[in-house]
Amino acid sequence: MTTGPATRQRQADRSRETRRKLMKATVECLVELGWAGTTTTVVAERAGVSRGAQLHHFRTRGELVAAAVEHLGAESVEHLRERAERVNGSVVAVVELIADFYASDLFTAALELWVAARTDPDLRTVVVPLEARLGRETHRLAVELLGADESRPGVREAVQITLDLVRGLALANQLTDDGRRRERIVRHWARMLEESL
């Protein structure tokens, strides 16, 4: 008996769904338990996926976590783009969206991964290219949302300041809720950025 196209389609759907569940559970574990608590066993249990199925998709913990952060990153970029299309397009509104994007679970999960990778050479080889890709994508998105013309002097630097600043602000939000201060700083910077663009 051969498997027909409908069966193969169902298998592909199931496989994709398993991957998605594993990646979602991984990010939840990173946020709740940190890197040390995000073991493959804990993730498989939370996702309701057998260890065999997990190993079929991701051979190592590093591979799983990097895939999860990359997937969440791509999803978040799409989400940010959709929200940005709904705001009035003012520089202040866009910078606020970007700052909120960073002060989120994505940043927290990525931070756990980045910090673990610093002292783990195997993980580092996975995370360094991921950091570069996410950095490029976020920069491109910021340029697009801000309608920034990077050929003009100082504009590229102003966009980079925006991204490094919101990363710094996201860091200050890890142990305590820094939302009110962040809002004030973001508005102030957005007005300075507006003049630079």
Add this chain to the structure above:
Amino acid sequence: MTTGPATRQRQADRSRETRRKLMKATVECLVELGWAGTTTTVVAERAGVSRGAQLHHFRTRGELVAAAVEHLGAESVEHLRERAERVNGSVVAVVELIADFYASDLFTAALELWVAARTDPDLRTVVVPLEARLGRETHRLAVELLGADESRPGVREAVQITLDLVRGLALANQLTDDGRRRERIVRHWARMLEESL
């Protein structure tokens, strides 16, 4: 027999020296091995201090690491102040010094501690007040070095942007050497800051 003042002085010196050795070894461990590798056993070995003496000074790993980061923070603030007195006092030079101050082992060690504290309630109770103290001290130092008059509108926000920006830049320096990009961004921001002050 009673112990004379000279003996008590020698004991106090030895005790201070033991503390200093333990704190120095702790920061080195955090930078080289990360939080997970910074166990009290590893630190005592590296410092050449007996476990008994270590326990006399620091009852828990959290207490030891927080004291080490606070001590390094205070030392670094002094070091930064001395260096700032030797530069010409231009805003660009001061912002460069502050950015270098953050892109250092102090930041790396603190980052390991902050990230671990996020998912460890006991550690968090130690680190939250430490973060607040270090934040206040660095802000005060930045105001002083920049000669900023915070009663003028926008100046307080500009100083805070400086600090959050250099934290974001320090984060981007954890996995790869981001020194060249950092230098460019810092100079650009420093010129904008100069106009704000």
